[in-house]
Amino acid sequence: MLAFQTIWISENFEKQLKDQALVQFRGISKSFDGAAYAVRDLNLSVERGEFFTLLGPSGSGKTTTLMLLAGFESPTTGEIFLDGKNIVGVPPYHRNIGVVFQHYALFPHLSVFENIAYPLRMRGVPRGELSSRVGKILEVVELDGLESRATSEISGGQAQRVALARALVFEPPVVLMDEPLGALDKRLRETLQEEIRRVHRELSTTVIYVTHDQSEALFLSDRIALFREGVVEQIDSPNGLYCSPKTSFAAGFIGENNSLEGKIVSGSNQVVQIKIHGSDQIVHVPICGAHRHGAEVTLCIRPEYITASPSQSESPQAHRENEVRGYVQSVTFHGDHWRYCTVISQQENQRITVPLREKLSVKEGEMLFLRWEISSGDGFVVD
Amino acid sequence: MKRRVSSYSFFSSSFGRLLLGLYSSLVLAYLLLPLMVIIPMGFSSGKYLTFPPPGFSVQYVQEVVHSPQWTSAIWNSITVGVAATVLSTLFGTMAAIGLVWGRFRGRLLLFGFFLLPLLVPVVVSATGLYLLFAKLGLLGTFLGMVLAHAMLGAPFVVMVVSATLTGYDRRLINAAFSLGAHPWGAFRTVTLPIIAPGVVSGALLSFMTSFDEVVVALFLSGSDYRTVPVLMFQGIRFELDPSIAAVGTLLLAVSLLAMITAELLRRRARR
Ligand SMILES: Nc1ncnc2c1ncn2[C@@H]1O[C@H](COP(=O)(O)OP(=O)(O)OP(=O)(O)O)[C@@H](O)[C@H]1O
Ligand SMILES: [Mg+2]
Numbered sequence: 001m002l003a004f005q006t007i008w009i010s011e012n013f014e015k016q017l018k019d020q021a022l023v024q025f026r027g028i029s030k031s032f033d034g035a036a037y038a039v040r041d042l043n044l045s046v047e048r049g050e051f052f053t054l055l056g057p058s059g060s061g062k063t064t065t066l067m068l069l070a071g072f073e074s075p076t077t078g079e080i081f082l083d084g085k086n087i088v089g090v091p092p093y094h095r096n097i098g099v100v101f102q103h104y105a106l107f108p109h110l111s112v113f114e115n116i117a118y119p120l121r122m123r124g125v126p127r128g129e130l131s132s133r134v135g136k137i138l139e140v141v142e143l144d145g146l147e148s149r150a151t152s153e154i155s156g157g158q159a160q161r162v163a164l165a166r167a168l169v170f171e172p173p174v175v176l177m178d179e180p181l182g183a184l185d186k187r188l189r190e191t192l193q194e195e196i197r198r199v200h201r202e203l204s205t206t207v208i209y210v211t212h213d214q215s216e217a218l219f220l221s222d223r224i225a226l227f228r229e230g231v232v233e234q235i236d237s238p239n240g241l242y243c244s245p246k247t248s249f250a251a252g253f254i255g256e257n258n259s260l261e262g263k264i265v266s267g268s269n270q271v272v273q274i275k276i277h278g279s280d281q282i283v284h285v286p287i288c289g290a291h292r293h294g295a296e297v298t299l300c301i302r303p304e305y306i307t308a309s310p311s312q313s314e315s316p317q318a319h320r321e322n323e324v325r326g327y328v329q330s331v332t333f334h335g336d337h338w339r340y341c342t343v344i345s346q347q348e349n350q351r352i353t354v355p356l357r358e359k360l361s362v363k364e365g366e367m368l369f370l371r372w373e374i375s376s377g378d379g380f381v382v383d
Numbered sequence: 384m385k386r387r388v389s390s391y392s393f394f395s396s397s398f399g400r401l402l403l404g405l406y407s408s409l410v411l412a413y414l415l416l417p418l419m420v421i422i423p424m425g426f427s428s429g430k431y432l433t434f435p436p437p438g439f440s441v442q443y444v445q446e447v448v449h450s451p452q453w454t455s456a457i458w459n460s461i462t463v464g465v466a467a468t469v470l471s472t473l474f475g476t477m478a479a480i481g482l483v484w485g486r487f488r489g490r491l492l493l494f495g496f497f498l499l500p501l502l503v504p505v506v507v508s509a510t511g512l513y514l515l516f517a518k519l520g521l522l523g524t525f526l527g528m529v530l531a532h533a534m535l536g537a538p539f540v541v542m543v544v545s546a547t548l549t550g551y552d553r554r555l556i557n558a559a560f561s562l563g564a565h566p567w568g569a570f571r572t573v574t575l576p577i578i579a580p581g582v583v584s585g586a587l588l589s590f591m592t593s594f595d596e597v598v599v600a601l602f603l604s605g606s607d608y609r610t611v612p613v614l615m616f617q618g619i620r621f622e623l624d625p626s627i628a629a630v631g632t633l634l635l636a637v638s639l640l641a642m643i644t645a646e647l648l649r650r651r652a653r654r
Binding site: 070071072091092093095096097098099101103105106107108109118119122123166167170 | 552554555557558559560561562563564565566568569572573576577
């Protein structure tokens with residue numbers, strides 16, 4: 001009876017633990033100088049096993065957020081929970097969080113093996129166990145054979161793997177990575193992205209990852225928090241962020257997007273008609289949130305959703321499609337596609353991509369008709 | 384790749400080259416002159432300190448080694464040197480860390496303050512210390528000499544160690560923290576091994592400063608606490624036998640050894 005009860009309680013307890021997010025930021029703000037905020041009123045939670053990415057332009061507070069969690073900075077206000085415990089005020093060496101730094105931060109006086117063994121030595125792991133654990137993690141990051149090298153004798157990609165192994169070997173509940181691939185060239189970045197993804201799956205660790213490269217974020221993440229000037233604009237899955245951005249900033253930051261400025265002239269709740277500034281062309285735009293007649297609106301539409309032809313459509317479907325006039329600014333070749341830069345109602349740099357075989361017979365300065373499905377555009381009220 | 388710039392000049396002509404060679408040899412000879420005098424005289428077989436020596440022998444080296452006066456001076460020099468080096472290295476390194484890593488107003492001013500013993504004329508320091516130590520009863524004592532020499536050596540340690548620290552990536556400490564190292568552990572296992580070459584060459588410079596320091600040592604030696612340079616200075620006025628040159632040669636050997644070690648360490652650190 002007692003045994004049964006204990007089992008029941010512990011199962012219940014574990015379930016509770018599992019339900020609880022692993023990392024939680026509650027009302028976190030950080031100001032370095034007492035005036036400007038590097039991070040403002042941050043609330044987010046990261047689930048166990050999740051690959052969570054902080055994405056945003058330079059200076060938007062990503063590194064600050066990570067350093068707050070690692071314990072190298074302390075928040076001005078707010079609380080951070082790890083595994084249900086408030087860790088504000090706990091020094092970094094008691095947090096048990098793995099960190100991969102941008103420029104590796106490998107110890108130059110130690111060999112590859114000793115670098116990876118370092119966290120285990122600090123934890124007093126006995127010698128036999130230590131070398132077997134280092135050996136195992138070396139296999140995971142595919143570095144076996146290099147353990148006796150000095151850190152100056154390995155390539156950038158290998159150094160990054162060593163840094164990764166060092167942050168993983170002590171099996172921390174969460175691993176933080178601050179632009180770990182920022183210093184590498186494109187090819188190597190792609191290889192290592194695959195690698196990080198594989199290692200994350202294999203070890204089912206929780207990863208919080210910082211990058212300002214949106215394609216990297218889309219490829220790696222389970223969820224992405226989009227930062228802008230210290231504030232989270234949107235937290236969503238890669239697909240959600242790409243297909244249904246909540247703000248024009250999100251729409252512009254993730255993937256490529258055109259934006260046209262206009263004003264609401266009429267419309268229902270979900271789809272409004274806007275007149276594009278600079279001409280009398282009118283388009284239908286889905287819009288979310290509160291809006292009123294006459295409000296300024298930014299219309300975002302991705303280049304790949306637009307089709308174009310030199311002549312007007314013969315069977316216009318005004319209830320389903322928009323069609324506007326534009327002028328060709330430039331035509332450029334990009335290997336697998338053509339890219340047309342157009343001017344629509346005096347608003348420059350509206351891009352269209354066209355597959356290689358479907359090159360249009362228009363030249364610079366000529367007129368072009370652009371069409372897209374109403375539902376593929378996104379309208380945002382300008383505040 | 385090095386680019387070699389070649390242009391015709393006076394020194395390319397054969398006569399010019401001869402002249403340049405002659406001039407350079409003279410300068411070098413001049414720089415080496417004291418050594419060329421002292422070393423042969425240390426191995427002199429003559430009775431007096433005369434140059435050139437009448438013949439060669441090791442008798443004065445032996446004499447020095449067996450004279451209680453010289454051996455006690457050598458012992459004093461070594462013990463004072465080591466103790467002063469330990470003190471100046473310990474506190475100089477700590478000061479350098481505070482000065483380089485600290486974030487406070489007046490950091491540069493304080494840095495200059497730590498280098499003061501290099502700028503103040505040694506006689507001035509010596510006079511000040513003499514008056515102070517006379518009051519404290521430290522004249523002619525081991526402790527007094529150590530404290531004074533540690534003060535003179537510390538600026539070298541501060542300079543060399545802070546130069547090493549400037550090139551040290553402080554994120555390594557954060558990395559160590561994140562991997563579970565406590566502050567002292569991180570210092571011992573990461574910072575210290577990396578700045579070690581700087582600390583050691585600072586220590587060597589500090590030892591050298593103490594080992595051949597004569598002005599302060601003369602002021603503070605009191606009646607009978609003599610280091611080697613003090614004994615040499617006093618000896619050269621009274622007993623003009625070649626044992627002074629023999630001791631000089633010994634000192635030279637020690638200096639050279641220390642300098643070579645310091646330079647080797649500096650090169651290793653730069654890599
Ligand atoms: N130690 C510091 N002292 C003062 N201000 C700081 C400090 N660290 C960051 N900041 C400021 O906080 C803001 C956010 O910086 P943070 O480093 O978090 O940006 P980031 O998103 O990581 O940018 P990046 O992509 O360029 O690395 C910036 O305005 C920055 O100037
Ligand atoms: Mg950053």
